[in-house]
Amino acid sequence: MSTQNLPYQNILVIAANGKTGRRVVPLLEERGVTVRRGSRSSTPAFDWASRDTWPVALEGMDAVYVVYQPDLAVPAAADDIRAFTKVAKQQGVRKVVLLSGRGVQEAHSAEQIVADSGLDWTFVRAAWFSQNFSEGDFAFMTQEGVIALPMGDAAEPIIDADDIAEVVAVALTESRLNGEALDLSGPEALTHDQIAAELSKAAGREIRYQPISSDEFRAGMVELSVPDEYIDLLVYLFEVTVSGVNAKPTGDVKRVLGREPRTFSEFATKAAAQGAFDARELSRG
Numbered sequence: 001m002s003t004q005n006l007p008y009q010n011i012l013v014i015a016a017n018g019k020t021g022r023r024v025v026p027l028l029e030e031r032g033v034t035v036r037r038g039s040r041s042s043t044p045a046f047d048w049a050s051r052d053t054w055p056v057a058l059e060g061m062d063a064v065y066v067v068y069q070p071d072l073a074v075p076a077a078a079d080d081i082r083a084f085t086k087v088a089k090q091q092g093v094r095k096v097v098l099l100s101g102r103g104v105q106e107a108h109s110a111e112q113i114v115a116d117s118g119l120d121w122t123f124v125r126a127a128w129f130s131q132n133f134s135e136g137d138f139a140f141m142t143q144e145g146v147i148a149l150p151m152g153d154a155a156e157p158i159i160d161a162d163d164i165a166e167v168v169a170v171a172l173t174e175s176r177l178n179g180e181a182l183d184l185s186g187p188e189a190l191t192h193d194q195i196a197a198e199l200s201k202a203a204g205r206e207i208r209y210q211p212i213s214s215d216e217f218r219a220g221m222v223e224l225s226v227p228d229e230y231i232d233l234l235v236y237l238f239e240v241t242v243s244g245v246n247a248k249p250t251g252d253v254k255r256v257l258g259r260e261p262r263t264f265s266e267f268a269t270k271a272a273a274q275g276a277f278d279a280r281e282l283s284r285g
């Protein structure tokens with residue numbers, strides 16, 4: 001594909017060091033567009049908590065990959081997204097690709113704000129990421145060998161962040177997905193027993209799932225000094241998953257990329273080879 005034909009040539013990737021952002025950046029570079037990495041430590045910096053960083057980070061950009069922190073479900077999100085789209089428009093941005101959640105009412109409200117902004121948009125509603133177990137919030141559990149979560153026997157069609165990144169790269173550089181809300185999932189819904197079995201197989205040692213109550217989860221996180229608001233957020237997101245609204249796999253990865261999404265087993269094999277599941281004991285207290 002010739003770069004000259006791409007409608008968005010200068011692209012800001014927010015959370016460029018994060019699980020999807022760091023995968024989106026090289027894919028955009030392969031497409032020949034100019035990428036600005038958004039991070040609290042980049043130059044220029046981008047920080048959701050400091051609105052004065054936004055205009056400079058957005059200056060000269062045609063499109064933005066919006067990864068909100070910590071999650072579109074927090075109370076500040078609506079106001080931040082409203083202010084952000086306003087600044088983006090003022091700075092000449094034409095397109096927003098918003099990373100969103102599936103079945104989360106607050107995330108859908110934030111989407112509506114973007115849709116009403118007058119900017120072109122694509123919403124990427126993602127299932128839980130496979131990489132939560134290798135480089136995200138649950139990685140320490142995998143390393144310790146016990147996935148202790150209040151997920152009961154709920155099944156989630158967990159998705160590989162590499163698949164999300166490929167879809168996002170299309171949405172950021174082309175206009176064919178403008179005005180679409182994509183529901184991205186992996187190929188199959190897995191219970192956490194099944195997830196633990198796949199992790200065990202890949203790691204070559206036992207990693208078991210221990211279903212716990214929300215209160216037990218909360219107590220464990222407090223012990224690790226996780227802030228209360230973040231614990232509340234996770235418990236809320238677990239409840240959405242347990243309700244079963246997102247259990248059914250979707251076909252949008254295949255529709256956009258023309259192939260099936262990667263399986264959790266493929267993810268686990270690759271992450272294990274990179275040492276992500278090597279046994280480790282967390283020091284507490």
Ligand SMILES: NC(=O)c1ccc[n+]([C@@H]2O[C@H](COP(=O)([O-])OP(=O)(O)OC[C@H]3O[C@@H](n4cnc5c(N)ncnc54)[C@H](OP(=O)(O)O)[C@@H]3O)[C@@H](O)[C@H]2O)c1
Nearest residue numbers: 015017018019039040047048049068069071126127128129
């Ligand atoms: N994880 C999932 O399973 C999942 C599923 C569906 C949707 N999502 C959505 O994906 C988004 C990302 O979630 P994630 O937890 O997976 O994170 P992530 O994409 O891995 O991003 C983490 C990065 O965010 C940056 N960051 C942290 N605070 C920031 C701030 N105040 N301003 C700017 N950047 C900041 C940090 O980079 P620097 O230190 O370089 O600034 C960090 O590397 C959330 O909106 C979430 O709702 C996640």
